[in-house]
Amino acid sequence: MDDLKAPETFQSLKKASEKIFELVTAHLNVQTAYVAKRGDTAMTVLSSINNKEELVPEGLEVTYSGAVCRVVISGEGNTLNSSNLEKDELTRELEIAKDLKMKGFLGVTLRDQKGEVFGTLCVLDQEEKNFSEEDVQFLQSIANVLSYLIELDHTQFNMSLLNVPILPITKGVSVLTLQGIVDEQRADKLTAEVLRYASQNDIDFFVIELSGLVIIDNEFPYVVVEILQALKVMGVEPILTGVTPAIAMQEAGTVALRNLGIKTVSNIEEALEYIGFSLIES
Numbered sequence: 001m002d003d004l005k006a007p008e009t010f011q012s013l014k015k016a017s018e019k020i021f022e023l024v025t026a027h028l029n030v031q032t033a034y035v036a037k038r039g040d041t042a043m044t045v046l047s048s049i050n051n052k053e054e055l056v057p058e059g060l061e062v063t064y065s066g067a068v069c070r071v072v073i074s075g076e077g078n079t080l081n082s083s084n085l086e087k088d089e090l091t092r093e094l095e096i097a098k099d100l101k102m103k104g105f106l107g108v109t110l111r112d113q114k115g116e117v118f119g120t121l122c123v124l125d126q127e128e129k130n131f132s133e134e135d136v137q138f139l140q141s142i143a144n145v146l147s148y149l150i151e152l153d154h155t156q157f158n159m160s161l162l163n164v165p166i167l168p169i170t171k172g173v174s175v176l177t178l179q180g181i182v183d184e185q186r187a188d189k190l191t192a193e194v195l196r197y198a199s200q201n202d203i204d205f206f207v208i209e210l211s212g213l214v215i216i217d218n219e220f221p222y223v224v225v226e227i228l229q230a231l232k233v234m235g236v237e238p239i240l241t242g243v244t245p246a247i248a249m250q251e252a253g254t255v256a257l258r259n260l261g262i263k264t265v266s267n268i269e270e271a272l273e274y275i276g277f278s279l280i281e282s
Contacts, residue, residue, distance in 0.1 A: 021049035024142055028135055030104060030125040032056050035146055036069050037119040040219070043067040046119075046150070055100050055124065066094055069120040072107035078117065079136060080107045083128045104129025108140045110147040121146055166197055172204035173275055175268060178224070179212030187223035194227055198236050206231055207271045211242030220253025228262055239271045240264040 021033040034048035034056045045060040064070050071090050072080040082088040085102040096102075106129075107122035121143040167175045176194060198206060208228070213221070231238045240262050248254060257264075265271050 018049065020142060020146065021047075024123060024139070025049060025051055027138060028106065028123050028129075028131070030106075030123040030129065032125070033121070033123045035110070035119060035121050035150070036067075037150070038064070038069070038073070038117065043069045043120070055102075055126075062096055066096060068094060068097060068102070068105065069107065069122065072120045072122065073109055073117055078109040079140075080105060080122075081131050081136060082106075083130050085124075100124075101126050103127055104131070106131045106135060106139055108136070108143045110143055110150065112147065118147075119150070166194070168201070169207075169272065172202060173207070173272075174198075174201070174203055174205075175207040175209060175271075177209045177212065179214075181214045182221040182223060187221065191223060191227055191230070195230055195234070198231060198234060203236050205237050205239060205275045207239045207241060207268060207275075209242045209268060210240060210247055211244055213242075213244070213247065215246045215250065220247065220250035222253070222256070225253065225256045225260065228257070228260055232260065238262055239274065241267050241271050 024033045025031070031052050032048065032050045032055045035046050036043040037046050042061050042063050045056055045058055048056045048058050048060075050056065062069075068080070068085065068091055071094075072078065075090070080090070082091065082105045083103070085091040085094075085097040085105050091097050091102075091105075102124050104125040104127060105122065106124075107120050109117045110119040110121060112118055121139060123139065165177045165179070167177065169175060174197070178190075182190065194206070197203070208224070210224070213224075228238045228240075240257070241264070243264060263274065265274060
């Protein structure tokens with residue numbers, strides 16, 4: 001289980017969730033409510049409220065196999081209603097339930113417009129709770145609202161990033177600022193646009209700024225490595241800046257970057273100083 005800053009892409013959710021969670025926790029008389037998004041290997045908490053001690057912080061990431069949310073998603077009717085998770089045969093072996101001393105728990109799924117499950121809405125308490133069928137229906141109605149908000153945020157965020165943010169600095173020098181989540185669709189567009197731009201504008205140096213890149217499911221977006229490799233083949237020298245701790249911890253990605261022998265500096269200013277020095281020397 002690793003702490004991870006929640007992506008700052010879900011602004012509508014964050015604005016609405018505080019009021020909604022206050023309503024939910026008061027109506028169901030529980031300590032904590034949270035929304036978690038399902039990834040390929042983990043569940044990540046996007047938003048939460050903790051009325052007493054902080055049981056579920058925003059950004060918490062739990063491997064899918066060890067997550068209570070997995071039981072919600074795979075459970076009958078895509079719900080989990082338990083008076084005591086520590087005694088429930090479906091959850092009592094999960095470490096997180098033991099660590100947080102979870103007892104009363106109710107969880108339902110979040111679905112996109114196609115009906116596909118992409119996350120969960122859950123409430124929990126450290127005291128035993130008996131939730132009624134009316135409570136389940138209430139939480140499901142709240143989940144429908146939150147599902148819409150999350151989809152809206154995700155769509156707006158992706159739309160804002162469809163344009164590839166390339167900034168020309170001077171003749172032969174440009175900066176690519178990578179921000180947010182790089183999914184498959186965006187990866188294809190990034191690769192095509194960066195290589196086309198480099199070719200059409202006779203680029204000698206391409207600075208790739210990574211500080212805004214969001215790492216999801218502890219997986220470094222390999223498209224970055226592919227772009228760097230392709231630029232080198234084209235005779236363009238790529239320079240990396242803004243490598244965050246989250247990026248540096250991705251072993252597969254950092255090994256691939258080291259093997260390419262890419263120049264890495266702390267910030268864009270240092271990259272430009274390096275380029276200036278190189279241009280004078282050449």
